[in-house]
Amino acid sequence: MTNEELLEIVEKEAENTAKFRHRLGVCTGTGCMSSRSAAIVTELQAEVKKRGLENEIQVKKVGCMGLCAAGPIISVQPENIFYRDMTPEEAVSVIDSLDSEPLHEKMIDISEPFFYRQEKYALENAGVVDPERIEDYIAAGGYAALIRAITEMTPLDVIQEIIASGLRGRGGAGYPTGLKWSTVAKIESDLKYIVCNADEGDPGAFMDRSVLESDPHRVLEGMAIAAFAVGASQGYIYVRAEYPLAIKRMKAAIKQAEKMGLLGQDICGTPFNFKVDVRLGAGAFVCGEETALLNSIEGNRGMPRLRPPYPAEAGLFQKPTLVNNVETFANISGIIGDGGKWFARIGTAKSKGTKVFALTGKIKNTGLIEVPMGITLREIVYDIGGGIPNGRKFKAIQTGGPSGGCIPAEHLDTPVDYESLKALGSMMGSGGMIVIDDTSNMIDMARFFMEFSMEESCGKCAPCRVGTVQLYNLLGKFQQGEATEADLATLEELCDLVRNTSLCGLGQAAPNPIVSTLRYFRNEYLEKMKPSAAAAKEEAR
Amino acid sequence: MLIANRKIAPPDSDRRWKIVDATMRKQGYSPTALIEALHTVQEAFGHVSGEALEFVSESLNVPPSKVYGVATFYNLFNMVPLGEHVFSLCTGTACYVKGSGEVLEFMKTEYGLEPGQTTLDGSLTFMAARCVGACGLAPVMILDGEVVGRLSPDQMKERIREWMSHDE
Numbered sequence: 001m002t003n004e005e006l007l008e009i010v011e012k013e014a015e016n017t018a019k020f021r022h023r024l025g026v027c028t029g030t031g032c033m034s035s036r037s038a039a040i041v042t043e044l045q046a047e048v049k050k051r052g053l054e055n056e057i058q059v060k061k062v063g064c065m066g067l068c069a070a071g072p073i074i075s076v077q078p079e080n081i082f083y084r085d086m087t088p089e090e091a092v093s094v095i096d097s098l099d100s101e102p103l104h105e106k107m108i109d110i111s112e113p114f115f116y117r118q119e120k121y122a123l124e125n126a127g128v129v130d131p132e133r134i135e136d137y138i139a140a141g142g143y144a145a146l147i148r149a150i151t152e153m154t155p156l157d158v159i160q161e162i163i164a165s166g167l168r169g170r171g172g173a174g175y176p177t178g179l180k181w182s183t184v185a186k187i188e189s190d191l192k193y194i195v196c197n198a199d200e201g202d203p204g205a206f207m208d209r210s211v212l213e214s215d216p217h218r219v220l221e222g223m224a225i226a227a228f229a230v231g232a233s234q235g236y237i238y239v240r241a242e243y244p245l246a247i248k249r250m251k252a253a254i255k256q257a258e259k260m261g262l263l264g265q266d267i268c269g270t271p272f273n274f275k276v277d278v279r280l281g282a283g284a285f286v287c288g289e290e291t292a293l294l295n296s297i298e299g300n301r302g303m304p305r306l307r308p309p310y311p312a313e314a315g316l317f318q319k320p321t322l323v324n325n326v327e328t329f330a331n332i333s334g335i336i337g338d339g340g341k342w343f344a345r346i347g348t349a350k351s352k353g354t355k356v357f358a359l360t361g362k363i364k365n366t367g368l369i370e371v372p373m374g375i376t377l378r379e380i381v382y383d384i385g386g387g388i389p390n391g392r393k394f395k396a397i398q399t400g401g402p403s404g405g406c407i408p409a410e411h412l413d414t415p416v417d418y419e420s421l422k423a424l425g426s427m428m429g430s431g432g433m434i435v436i437d438d439t440s441n442m443i444d445m446a447r448f449f450m451e452f453s454m455e456e457s458c459g460k461c462a463p464c465r466v467g468t469v470q471l472y473n474l475l476g477k478f479q480q481g482e483a484t485e486a487d488l489a490t491l492e493e494l495c496d497l498v499r500n501t502s503l504c505g506l507g508q509a510a511p512n513p514i515v516s517t518l519r520y521f522r523n524e525y526l527e528k529m530k531p532s533a534a535a536a537k538e539e540a541r
Numbered sequence: 542m543l544i545a546n547r548k549i550a551p552p553d554s555d556r557r558w559k560i561v562d563a564t565m566r567k568q569g570y571s572p573t574a575l576i577e578a579l580h581t582v583q584e585a586f587g588h589v590s591g592e593a594l595e596f597v598s599e600s601l602n603v604p605p606s607k608v609y610g611v612a613t614f615y616n617l618f619n620m621v622p623l624g625e626h627v628f629s630l631c632t633g634t635a636c637y638v639k640g641s642g643e644v645l646e647f648m649k650t651e652y653g654l655e656p657g658q659t660t661l662d663g664s665l666t667f668m669a670a671r672c673v674g675a676c677g678l679a680p681v682m683i684l685d686g687e688v689v690g691r692l693s694p695d696q697m698k699e700r701i702r703e704w705m706s707h708d709e
Contacts, residue, residue: 282580283618299576302615436638
């Protein structure tokens with residue numbers, strides 16, 4: 001495929017689109033699919049056919065539009081109308097309304113902050129393109145960046161552009177992406193690998209899932225650009241087996257890209273070869289840790305390796321390996337297309353660009369959002385999220401999954417960036433944001449996460465394997481009101497120990513939910529201590 | 542070393558072994574195909590039996606201890622057959638905050654089922670899912686593959702009672 005051929009497809013698609021007077025997009029993300037959106041598509045297609053309007057009305061499946069709370073959603077273009085809570089029965093009335101009055105009672109108010117406060121970058125195409133058609137992605141400007149990179153740029157140019165963008169790993173740790181790429185690029189080896197970490201294990205997180213389901217080609221393009229930059233020829237996407245739709249769409253996308261010559265041998269007539277395979281996870285949270293993930297791809301138990309050597313030096317099959325998260329790859333084509341400087345204009349001094357979050361829990365507008373770095377938590381919760389439902393009070397927002405912490409109301413004005421969240425004892429994490437209202441007890445929350453870490457501990461190192469069980473049991477004592485002064489001291493000491501001596505990120509971060517709730521909600525722990533001990537504590541003050 | 546064809550006799554004449562063999566052959570019977578092979582076994586047979594472990598072990602030339610180790614390490618592989626019906630309750634954070642813990646308790650008191658257990662008559666397996674990524678619908682439960690969401694814990698219990706009695 002050459003640039004000319006790519007432009008031909010773009011033109012042809014544009015002509016095709018212009019043919020239709022109205023274009024209906026039905027969300028076929030997981031949330032909407034389980035609310036029968038597939039039936040809506042079938043129903044709409046049948047109805048359009050019955051009325052003989054196939055050449056006037058287009059019905060297409062699109063990815064996640066973000067506002068999962070209102071799903072299934074149907075979009076109407078070019079009118080730019082969005083309908084909420086659709087059913088197959090009601091969907092037909094959307095066709096009726098096309099040339100007359102829109103269905104006012106079902107319309108989503110797109111002038112709300114949920115829409116205008118967001119900045120779509122990685123999710124640019126989500127809800128717009130048909131994730132099962134490569135032509136649709138190309139029509140939206142897809143693969144132009146890849147062709148530009150391999151025909152007009154050198155690998156070093158590409159890396160320079162990524163460094164200039166200031167992009168940092170979106171998996172949670174925030175390691176500078178450009179630096180990682182240049183490390184892998186510098187190492188001499190006959191074989192290098194690109195690995196896309198799509199083992200999104202954090203409970204309450206579905207960002208990567210939505211990206212894979214809504215815009216799989218974007219991730220592939222990012223991986224291919226990365227492969228060109230670091231000199232890799234084989235890529236793996238490690239996806240959780242719990243995401244069947246994402247797997248299906250990704251596999252289909254790889255086939256389409258291969259057929260068009262955008263993946264495979266001699267891409268675009270250059271000597272650049274790159275092949276991508278999908279590998280399935282099998283339900284082990286620890287495999288989200290990069291070295292455990294590599295072990296899993298090799299067919300072993302997903303247990304982390306000692307670092308160094310880092311995967312950049314000796315990763316998959318002991319070869320230099322670049323491991324990045326789905327969202328990181330989803331940002332690449334934009335950076336190459338528009339330039340690193342253009343990307344870097346968004347965000348704060350140290351955290352550039354946008355971040356996708358899955359906003360869930362006790363919040364009105366549950367869904368998938370993408371916001372510029374530096375936005376405050378308050379803006380996310382009250383403007384975009386629409387606040388807490390049922391007249392309850394905001395208590396905390398949990399970020400970073402089982403490795404993160406709970407941030408209380410007094411810190412709601414904190415800007416969202418890697419450093420600020422870390423300073424609060426939480427972390428950016430992969431992007432799960434769970435809002436907790438005043439009906440939840442923080443010891444219960446901490447124990448919930450500890451149970452998770454305890455069960456998901458792979459057992460390789462003792463601090464994590466044994467420590468998480470002890471922490472879990474200690475929290476149980478607090479829950480039952482049987483904890484003593486000594487238990488509180490042990491709890492804090494043990495948190496410190498597990499954090500400092502565990503082998504991998506899972507263990508090192510496992511105490512975070514306890515540490516952060518002890519920091520901000522210490523009273524709840526004190527109240528639950530044995531009466532005598534609590535009284536003594538009070539006296540001592 | 543990749544091998545094009547390795548003739549290990551399957552445990553019996555069940556045609557599904559051919560599908561398992563095909564997965565391993567595609568990867569040249571490389572030991573790295575272990576997890577892929579187990580996925581195929583589980584998909585074809587519904588669970589990973591002892592004889593399947595042996596078959597995979599011999600075909601890939603991987604020690605049985607390692608095959609067993611890998612199969613039991615990952616939560617997705619179940620070593621015993623599931624019940625006729627499967628009920629999964631999502632216990633991810635978003636679902637937990639919205640009351641899935643209450644339903645977990647309910648399954649214990651009302652039906653005596655802990656996550657991972659199957660009723661004595663083999664009609665139902667109760668599972669707790671980590672997070673199914675449908676947090677927008679929290680709390681979520683999956684009844685025989687059908688995702689049911691956006692219900693209060695009480696409505697969920699009602700729905701489970703209904704669903705549990707639908708065979709009677």
